Amino acid sequence: MTFRFLHTSDLHLGKPFGGYPDALRHRLREARHGVLHRLADAARAQAAAHVLVAGDTFDAETPSPETLRQALRAMADASDLTWVLLPGNHDSLAATELWRRVAADGPGNVAVVASEAPVALVPGVWLLPAPCTQRRPGRDLTEAMAAPTPDGALRIGLGHGAITDFAGAGFAGEEGSPGVIPPDRAARSGLDYLGLGDWHGQMRVGPATWYAGTPEPDAFKHDAPGAALVVTLAAPGAPPQVVPVVTGQFRWLDLRLDLLPGEDAPARLAAALPTARQRDHLVRLRVTGRLALEPRAALDAAVDRVAPEFGFLAADLSGLGIDARPDDLDRIDRGGALRQAAEVLLAESRDPTLGTEGRAVAAAALARLYGFATDAAGEAGG
Numbered sequence: 001m002t003f004r005f006l007h008t009s010d011l012h013l014g015k016p017f018g019g020y021p022d023a024l025r026h027r028l029r030e031a032r033h034g035v036l037h038r039l040a041d042a043a044r045a046q047a048a049a050h051v052l053v054a055g056d057t058f059d060a061e062t063p064s065p066e067t068l069r070q071a072l073r074a075m076a077d078a079s080d081l082t083w084v085l086l087p088g089n090h091d092s093l094a095a096t097e098l099w100r101r102v103a104a105d106g107p108g109n110v111a112v113v114a115s116e117a118p119v120a121l122v123p124g125v126w127l128l129p130a131p132c133t134q135r136r137p138g139r140d141l142t143e144a145m146a147a148p149t150p151d152g153a154l155r156i157g158l159g160h161g162a163i164t165d166f167a168g169a170g171f172a173g174e175e176g177s178p179g180v181i182p183p184d185r186a187a188r189s190g191l192d193y194l195g196l197g198d199w200h201g202q203m204r205v206g207p208a209t210w211y212a213g214t215p216e217p218d219a220f221k222h223d224a225p226g227a228a229l230v231v232t233l234a235a236p237g238a239p240p241q242v243v244p245v246v247t248g249q250f251r252w253l254d255l256r257l258d259l260l261p262g263e264d265a266p267a268r269l270a271a272a273l274p275t276a277r278q279r280d281h282l283v284r285l286r287v288t289g290r291l292a293l294e295p296r297a298a299l300d301a302a303v304d305r306v307a308p309e310f311g312f313l314a315a316d317l318s319g320l321g322i323d324a325r326p327d328d329l330d331r332i333d334r335g336g337a338l339r340q341a342a343e344v345l346l347a348e349s350r351d352p353t354l355g356t357e358g359r360a361v362a363a364a365a366l367a368r369l370y371g372f373a374t375d376a377a378g379e380a381g382g
């Protein structure tokens with residue numbers, strides 16, 4: 001008897017993404033909803049009939065009516081699949097109104113596991129769920145997975161929360177909560193597979209224990225494409241076959257660029273950035289090192305030119321020092337107000353009393369001044 005299913009978690013439908021530009025926030029929320037379709041497609045492509053969501057389907061205990069109803073609609077449309085939703089820490093059993101509405105309005109192919117009672121997914125395949133009772137249960141709910149099932153059954157645990165590490169010390173969860181789930185829960189409770197949620201990156205804890213990670217990334221924390229897991233169980237006690245499938249639309253990239261004087265900074269930038277689907281990339285770029293004024297100005301110009309191609313690109317050049325020679329300042333001006341301004345900015349960019357941020361502001365302003373002045377000189381000469 002082979003049983004194959006899709007393991008996912010942490011969809012966080014309705015996440016507001018405050019702090020990002022409005023148009024991007026809209027696109028990010030839309031991508032979270034869209035991942036329901038991509039999960040359904042992934043399940044079908046692998047001939048899996050069940051999608052097990054290990055918690056945090058919803059970002060909040062009180063999603064908007066649109067978030068909730070449109071999610072249920074999308075799951076209903078995938079009528080060839082069964083969706084099994086486990087309450088996580090964001091959408092725990094304390095969200096009584098949410099789960100009451102899902103029970104009242106949800107389609108027949110959506111099942112909420114609202115208790116730790118084992119559930120038969122199909123004959124001979126039992127789900128042992130550990131729904132979060134509240135946002136911070138503070139104890140190991142997966143103890144319930146020791147519950148008996150009929151002889152010869154496949155046993156699948158579904159839980160949400162942080163594991164302890166193998167020495168028993170805490171492994172912090174996605175939001176810093178201390179770990180309480182033992183990493184050997186699968187072996188302890190005779191599980192053929194333990195599907196976990198909470199950690200938004202995909203992680204293999206053991207041969208039969210995985211965090212699926214979020215199928216649609218929501219932060220710069222985990223540098224990987226959003227993915228789910230296709231899990232195949234061949235027989236009770238046999239190791240599961242677990243295969244990641246990419247489901248994410250947006251990539252969140254946390255890039256670092258360390259530059260040396262004399263390097264071709266725009267070329268290094270171009271080599272570091274993705275060259276396809278830029279609109280679906282969010283990039284946080286931190287530049288460190290030292291550059292002469294000319295390549296620094298060229299880097300500024302390259303960042304300005306390329307940034308609008310991306311869904312989001314924020315470059316932090318505050319860790320980038322400036323090497324300025326008298327020749328460089330001469331190219332701004334040999335005397336007068338501009339030259340004076342340049343001298344002041346250069347001094348400030350090296351002034352230890354100004355602090356890192358103050359020096360960075362001065363260096364950035366000097367690079368801009370250099371860029372404008374040499375551009376203008378180029379135009380005048382050309």
Ligand SMILES: [Mn+2]
Nearest residue numbers: 010056174198
């Ligand atoms: Mn989560």
